[in-house]
Amino acid sequence: MAPEDRGVYLTFYGLAEKPFNATPDPRFLYLSPAHREALAQLLYGVQERKGFIVLTGNAGTGKTTLLHALRQRLDGQTAVSFVVHSTLPFDGILEYVLEDLGIAKGGESRARRLIALNNFLIERERTGQNTVLILDEAQNLAPATLEDIRLLSNFETPTTKLLQILLVGHPELKAKLQLPELAQLTQRIGLRCQIPPLALDETREYIRTRLRIAGAHDLELFTSPAVDRIMEYSGGTPRLINIVCDHCLLFGYVDQERRIGRHIVNRAIEYLEEGTLPQRKVWRLSSLKTRRLARWAVGTLAVALASTVMGLAMRPDTAVLLARSVRHLLVP
Incomplete structure (x- = not known):
């Protein structure tokens, strides 16, 4: 086709x-009761500065579309870094976040980059603004990378978290977060939500x-x-x-x-x-070819019969009868 x-x-x-493009266009978001609840929880978690938030769901259930809808619903006072390259090491993620948020690196070492990020977050908090880091496909993150990401939650004041971190992934993410080496991260999760498949x-x-x-x-x-x-x-x-x-x-x-x-x-x-x-389409195509071949064959035989009538002086009514018989054999 x-x-x-x-x-x-x-x-x-x-x-x-x-209507059925594969791209995560939030205009086409259908809010089932579960999707609506998950979106409300995400908004609440970000606005109330819960720190770590976990969203899980099977592949293709609409997590990424929901995240784009979340971004649209956040006010202009919230900066968002959306990381989709979950196979990056921590330093790669950190560099991506700085670029995404428009932060000058301040140096090539990890320490200098963390200082630059911390200063950015403090300044935003001072002016009443919020910052969100979304890590999609987080089930692919190595445990060591997740532990480094946990340390970003140490950016805080005595009263509030400076960075809200959304870990989004397949159900395997929940299993990974149960690893003993990630116990401290698990203890810091302020909110969990999930998206099930749709009912009929x-x-x-x-x-x-x-x-x-x-x-x-x-x-x-x-x-x-x-x-x-x-x-x-x-x-x-x-x-x-x-x-x-x-x-x-x-x-x-x-x-x-x-x-x-x-x-x-x-x-x-x-x-x-x-x-x-499908077989039906194949049959139609084959039938079309057969009919065309049959018409060509009938035409060819008609010419041959005409030559026979002329050459052998066959009676015309006999020739017509013969032609009809041939056509009946070739075209049902």
Whole structure:
């Protein structure tokens, strides 16, 4: 399927933009009860300066999208450094944070960089401003790196934490934080929240929400059996829901079907799982080639029969009968 088909299906379904892009666009955030609670907890933890905050959830459940929504909801008095390169050593993370926050390094040693960061945080606190460090995919951080990050929480006054640190990752992060060498970090966690997969009714509302934001007039574009199948395949994981739904719209457009039924979902899943067009599409392509070949063969035989009639003086009615018989054999 040509890439331009993905753009054409927007017009076919009356959409202003693609509703199921894989990018973490906070405009498309669907707040299930669990997502709403997690966002409220994150806002509370940052605004109340709880220090360490942990957010966990399976891959694709919308953690990064939620973090972008959090950034939008924080007031202008909060500076945010968002670190997504979780395989960096501590010194690399520290350098990234300084650059992200616009802090002059003050020197090449770790001590000088920590002093520069501390001075920045103290000045912001003096003017009533807050600072947040978000570490995404934190389950990949080495225990030694996490311990160094814990030491950043020592930047504090007698009454408040100068730096709020969000550790965000897969459920494995919770297991890593139970390591004996990270006991001091675990004791400093002021708030924990998690995001579970969507339930069936939430999956239905998730799809409707994204369609509405994308400009759809028909929010029942996906039938109930189709949503059931999407839920069955995705397990309620938003990322997988997006991928399946995007392919469904493409297949629906190719078939010129205004509603996405379960059969289209099955074909989209088959395509995703096998990496090849579903059998129905292959059959259509083969049938088309067969029909073209048959028409070519009939034309060729017609010419040959005409030559036979002329050359052997065959009676015309006999020739017509023979041609019809050949055509019947080649084209059912």
